[in-house]
Amino acid sequence: MNSLPLLIEVGVEEIPDWMIGPALNELREGVEKMLAAERLGGKLRLADATPRRLALIFDDVLERQPDADELVMGPPKSAAQKNGAWTPAATGFAKKNGVEVDALHFETTPKGEYLAVRKKIEGWWSKYVLAEKLPAIILGIHWPKTMYWAGKDGPRFIRPIRWLVTVLDWNVVEYEIAGVRTGVMSQPHRRFNPSRISISAENYVEQLREWGVLISTEERKEQIVTGIRQLVAGTKLIPNVDDSLLHTLAYLTEWPTPIMGSFDQEFLTLPEEVLVTVMRHHQKYFSVSDAKGKLAPHFIAVMNIPGDPDGLVRHGNEKVLKARFNDARFFWDFDQKKKLADRVADLANVTFQAKLGSYLDKTNRMAALVRELGGNADAERAALLSKTDLTTEMVKEFTELQGVVGGLYAKAQGEPEAVGKAIYEHYKPVSMEDAIPATAEGRIVSLADKIDTLRGCFGIGLIPSGSKDPFALRRAAQGIIKILIEGKLPVGLSKLSNGDSALSDFLLDRVRYYFKDVRGFAYDEVNAVLAAGADDLGDAEQRLAAIQAVRPTADFEPLAASFKRIKNILKQAGFQFTGDVDPALLEPGPEQELHAAFNALRGVVGGMRERKDYRSALALIASLRPAVDKFFDKVLVNAPDENVRRNRLTLLANLLTEFSTIADFSEIVTSS
C-alpha cells in the first residue's frame, strides 16, 4: 500500500503570540492520536507555527486504512440461549450486526461468558477519514479566549480561520470550516498582500521561505539573535536579550529582522527602570547597555520585514520612543509637584477592596503591623508611603512600576535611603524565582503588605480555590514564606495567621510547597519536620537540613520504622500518656536496657536540641536503634499484667514524645 506525505496548514488571522506554542502542541497531539486510532500510520516531519499559520507535515501516511477485526460484545450467555436455543435477544444482536446467528460465538470474560461477533472492518480511504476527523480536531484546540466570526451559530476559534490546506500526496483532503474549503492555496507574508501561493508537503518550508515566511520558530529566533549580534559587532554595546521577549517577537513575526535605533542622551537622566519598562514592555524593544553595564542610548527593535534600506522603520521607531520618553518625563516632573508624603491622605480615594476599605486603611494597618513585627522608624515611614505612588501619573501609565516609582520618588524627595529602598522593593518577591527584598526594612514592609492582604481576604471569605485567585494570595503567601525563611525572620506562623485556621492551613501548604518544590527536600522529610512543629520556619529549615544529612545513615530508616510501630501500638491501645516509667516494673534485659539507653540519651539530646545542634541529636537518637530492635524482638508489649503493660506503654510513649520534637519520624516513608 502506498505511504504518502500529508500537509496540514491552518491559516488564521494573527494569533496572540503567547497562545501559539500551546495551540500547535494540541493540534499535533490531536492529529497524532487520530492517525494512530484510525490506523493511518504517519511519521511527524514538521510541526511549527507563525502568527498566521499552524502547520503539520507527516510522512508515510497510509493511502488506505488496513482492514481490521472488531469484537462486538452482546448479551451474556444466560440471556442468549435458553435450553440450547437462541433467544430473541441473540437473534436481535445478530440482526443488529448484520450477521446470521451461526456467525456468533461465545467469548469468555472475567465476568462470565458473553455472546460476541467478530466483525471485519474494511479499511477506508485515508482522505475520507481525514476529512471526517480533522475539522473537530482543529476546532477542538483550547484557546484562552475565543470569538465567533461567521454568525452566532458559527464555530469559535481564537481568530478567524481564513484558509485551510490539507493535502495528502497531491490530493486535497476535502472539508470545510465556517465556509472555508480546503485547497492547496496558502497566503504569503503580508507584505505581498494580497497574493496567494500554492504549497505542498514536498517543498513546504522552501515555498514559504521564498514568499517571506520562516515557518520554523527556532529559525526565526536564530535570525533575531544573529541579526542582533551583527548589529553590535565592532561596538562595545551589550544588547539585553532575554528569552521571554525573544519568544514573543518570534511569535509576532513571520520574517524577523532586528534593527538598532538611538535616542537622545538627555533621556538617560530618567531612571533606568522607567526607560527599560518603556522599551521592553511597551515597545517590545531590547535595551542596550554600554561596556560598564549602564544603559546606552540605543535600542533594538525587531521588524517583520527583511530590511530597512531607507531607514524609515528605524526613524519611525525612534520617533515613537521619543514621544514615550517625553511622556515619562512629563509624568516625572508633574508628579514631583506633590510629594509622596502629601499623597497619603489621597489614598482614602483609592479602593483596595470594597469590604477592606481604601489604600489609606490598608496603609494604616500595614504601619501597625510593621510596629508589631518590630520594624524600625524607617520601616514604618516606608509603610506609610509605600502605596502613595498609586496616585501618581507615572504609575497610572506604567502600572508594572508600582513600588519602584515610589522608591525612586522617595529618594528624589529626600526621604532617608532606607525608606526609599524599602518602598522600592516592597512588592518583592514577585515570584518564587525572584529575590526577597535586600534590606531589613524592605522585608518588614513587604511582609506587612502581604499579611494584611491575606488576613483581610481570608477574613471576608475571599479564599483562593482551584485556579481562581484574583488577589494573587498564593503568591503573597509564597512571598511571606520566602521572606521569613531566607530573611531569617523570627516571626511565628501562628502569629501571622492570627487564629484563622483556614489561613494557617493555607500558609502551611505554601511552606510545604516551598521546602519541597523550591528547595528540593523530600516530601516525607518535610512532613516529618512540620509535624514536629511548623511555627518557627527558620528552625524547621535547620531540622530539615539535619534530617537530610542523617537520613542516609544505616540506623535512621529502621529507627523511623520502629517509631511508626510505636505510634501504632500506642494508638491501638488507646493509650493516654500518664507520666514517668516505674523502673521497678521493668523486666531485666532488653526492657531495662532500652530504658537505660533512653535515660542516658535524653539529657544529652535535650542539650543538643537547645543548641539547635539537630544533626548530632538525630545521630544520637538513631543510635537507639539496636536497643529498640532488641526490645521489640524480645519483649511482649501487651503483657498480661495490667501494670506491666501500662508501664511498657509509658516507656514507649516517653521515647516517642521525647524524640519526636525534631521530626515526627513516623512520617518518614521507609523503603523496607
Place this chain on the structure above:
Amino acid sequence: MDTFQETVFKLKRYWSDRGCVIQEPYDVEVGAGTMCPETFLRVLGPQPYRVAYVQPSRRPADGRYGENPNRLYKHQQLQVILKPSPADILDQYLGSLEAIGIDLTKHDLKFEEDNWESPTLGAWGIGWQVMMDGLEITQFTYFQQCGGQDLDLVPAEITYGLERLVAFLQDAPSIYDVNWTPEVKYREVRLAEELQHSVYNFEVADIETLWALFGLHEKECQRLIELYKTYPDKHRFPVLSAYDQVLKCSNLFNLLDARGAISVTERVGVIGRVRRLAVGVAGLWVDQNKPAEAEVAAQ
C-alpha cells in the same frame, strides 16, 4: 505629502468604493466613534450595514492643555464598520494603508493582541492594535457583544487614530505641527480648543451642575425606556432620542471623572448606571427593528 484633510478624503474614498455609506460626524459628544448610533445601534440586529465616518472623540481625562505633543482631549477617529465582516477584511484594511501612501514592503507592520471592552456600553470585541514602525495606528475589533447582546452578524470595526496616523505620514514632530491644509497647521485649527476645554474639564467645570445634568439625562432616558413598553405604535417611538440621553450621561461621566469628582469606589456604580441605560436602549432598538414576522417567514 498629503495633508490631514487629503488623507481623510482618501480613506473615505477608499471605503466608499467598498460599499460604505460615508456618514458625517454625530452631533452629540462621544468618547469614541464606537458610541455613535451608526456603530452602537447599527451593529445590533440581523441587517447588514457598511459605514465610514470621521468622529471627533472627547476624552476629558486625556486633555493636556495643548502642551503634550501626542495627547489630545479631542481627537478624530476615522471609524469603519463592515457588517458582516468580509473574509478578506484584513487585505482590504492593508489596501487602505497603501491607498494613503504606506508602502507595506518598507514599513514594519504587526498585529498585536488587543481586545476591546467598554463596560459603559456593555460591549466587547476581539482584535488587535495594528503597529506600524512601533506606532499604534489602528484599533481593529471583531465585535462580539454590544449593549449586552450577542451580535447576529459579527462586524469588523476599524478605527484609525487620524492625528497619530497623519503625524506619522507627515513625519511631524508633534500633532500640532501636522499640516491640515498646505497652509494651515493643526495647531491653528485646534490648539485653543484643547487649551480651553482642558481648563474647563480640570479646573472650572462645576461638579454639582455636572452631577445634576447627569441625573436629569439619566431620568429622561429611564422615562423613555419605561414608556416604550406601553407605547402603541412602536415604529414611531423615539429610541434614537433615548440613546442621545445615554451619550449625554456617558460624556458627563467622563467630565466628572476628569474633574476628579468620582472616587474609585463610586466609579463602578456610575459605570453601572450608564450601562443599564445603554443596555436598555439597545434592547429597544433590537425590538423596534426586528424583521416583521412575514419577512422572516419569507426568508
